[in-house]
Amino acid sequence: MSSFDLIVAGAGIIGAACAQSAAEAGLRVAVVEPGAIGGGATAAGMGHLVALDDVPAEFALARHSLRLWQAWAHQPEAEFQRCGTLWVADDEAGLELLRSKAARLSAAGMIAELLDTAALRDAEPALSHDVAGGLRVPTEAVVYPPRIAHAMLTRVTALGGALHHGRRVVSLDADGACLDDGTHLSGPVLVACGCDTPALLPELLMRPRRGHLVITDRYPGWLRHQVVETGYAASAHGDAAEAVACNVQPRPGGQLLVGSSREFGRAESAISPALLARMLRRCFRFMPGLARLKALRAWTGFRPTTPDGLPYIGALPSRHDVWVAAGHEGLGVTTALGTAQLFVDLFLGRAPRLDPAPYAPLRSVA
């Protein structure tokens, strides 16, 4: 029988999280994924669980999700490590940003400690002496997203869900979804196809935003916190054709994950040597010793980006029983759990724990 309570198209972190929440709520779920589980943006990203606070709706979703991530803190497949975030600034404007960020995070009930230069040196000896101030958010963490997506799907199938692996949803109709092998699945459909969402839902605008990352060999103890320059939020929320910001993460095994870059209008996955060089030099400015460390590999990934930077979560009023959860830009790992909870609440007609209005898919259709 190919009738389901919910058909999820896409097994990135968003589709996997939604499928898991739905299955745990007792729904009969089918998941369709053409590639590797968590093999899209989910495999290419950093997996930093961080509350970006300068856009209120994004902040709310991230904060709520961070609480939900607690449940994964002791699951080995999450490779969860509470390294904390250290925001750093090397100029007056940056210091000002640190202070306002500290105020906003504290007001929201998060721990946020301003560090002077001495405390900064102590916390992170690798930082340049030109770094003038820091803000530590000790509760934030890093995870390994593709393994989590895999674990979520394992949970879904253990609860009786069906996984159509190696298959793709090619069209939606009044009664469900058609797959590329001719199979028809009936039931409500959730489109969680990341950057590929417009292929099924052309009315939703989405641009892939390319990012470069580099992973190093193991240097245990070299860095303790995920170090992010204050300019990162501006690069994430700005609309520049090309931007770089220092964002360096210690992996649990001692490797460092070095980012970040953002580009619109680049569809190819090949590395841009010039932009990679620019990104790395930006990082050397904050951590000069990085230059000597050995890179194992560089790659690119694509962030699914909506015109206003907020994800689409909810039903498409113009269609019958078609839902979407996509467009989480550079924060989709963090916000996956909150997204899943919000989606299931809306889907089952329960009172949502967050105001869903800012994420309504309609807002861009209008």
Place this chain on the structure above:
Amino acid sequence: MSAILHLRIDGIAVEVPEGASVAAAVARATRSFRQSRHGMPRAPLCGMGVCFECRVAIDGEPHVLACMTAAREGMQVRTHG
């Protein structure tokens, strides 16, 4: 006869002929070059710079391939085994 080079491997003095690799010098002091991710001892496999099992720290620089590096007078080598 070629010259003799003097190196220290984890503090142990070793001598090798000129032209020898750092791997050859390390082999005179210890059998384990590094520890694997789960703490198992490892030593050179390929001898030609592809397996990365021979990584040691040379003069403070970590993750140098001992099999691809010529020994030089006075080198201080640290293994992780």
Place this chain on the structure above:
Amino acid sequence: MAEGCEVLVIGAGPAGLAAAATAAANGARVALLDAQPRAGGQVWRHDIAHGASRRARRALRRIAPVKRHFGMRVVAADPGARTLLAEDSLHAREFGWDRLVLAAGARELFLPFPGWTLPGVTGAGGLQALVKQGWPVAGRRVVVAGSGPLLLAAAASLRAHGARVLAIVEQAARDDVHAFARKLWHWPDKLAQAARLRMALAGVPIRYGAVVRRASGDSHLQTIDIDCDGRVETFECEYLAIGFGLVPDTGLARMLGCGLNDATHPAIRVDALQRTTVDGIHAAGECCGIGGMQTASIEGAIAGHAAAGNEAGARALLPSRDRARRFADALAHTFAPGPCVRMLADDTTIVCRCEDVTWGELRSFDDARAAKLATRCGMGPCQGRICGAALAELLGWSWHGHPRQPLFPARLSTLAFDSLATFP
């Protein structure tokens, strides 16, 4: 700005040396790069105790007019800009070319079995390479195992450096090896080579159709168990030098967009003039298929002529190249790993040495990418060069996507090299 030259040759083994010398003899301005500190590649690797062979010395003399950069490893390539990025122990440098010759050679195929990660278990060619550069084996007990003629060559070198070679353990069946040996008269120079090896190895027992089941020891190798027709034999030894033949090195070629053939361990696809599928890029030697030193030298010369625009010179060498390739094909057929060496690993045997991923964790996956994402297999510093080849052999997985830079671990400062001048 990139340092330019007319013909840039990557790899200074027999193929690259021949290519560089031949291109230079045709009047081209040539540069030669190799990651090793000295020229010679694998077979002509400088032996600090015994010096270089006569052939090697001759080949090295012929590159006198060539600009040499040794200890320089190519870590990235930009085919559009025709530049390569390389680093040595201190600096990064960029090289440009009009014609490029890839002569990156091959690496050994290792198949996992219980105990293969113990110190003392090395490649067959691997131990030979280490010993030539001063690794002490005098008086040490060594068993040489795996498959192919490289075992004999390695055993002979080890013996020449004073090792006690207890046995050679060849997985191929005795009858197949003997049938191959009877065909050797087609290639008189090979016959002579075989005779020399036999003499050098007088008294060393050879077990055919035999495999190493297990290597054991506390923190380093102490004993190995050999399975020969169901009979288990145990050897006490300090070293096990084991390899199952060679696989072509195609990483740089793939980064440059060159097409490969569809073998289990793909090689770079070339035409009669050693041209790859990318305009201006030639390839020669074992990166185009395992063929031995002589094939590599001939192919290198063809590529050198062709890269310097002397097509007639290249064509004159085609008959000898074809003859050499025929020998290589017969060899590959005889020593192809048989089913017994594919079933050695148990669930606790490490397959990915960089990330300590076991056979038990891997064998349930359908493909390399899914396994990699879930287990980190192939994500370490060797970037799947060891485990990827093993899994291609054991499970038929393909690891041959478009490789990302750096090709080999490289300093971040190298990747941040100011290349704006050449990458507008």
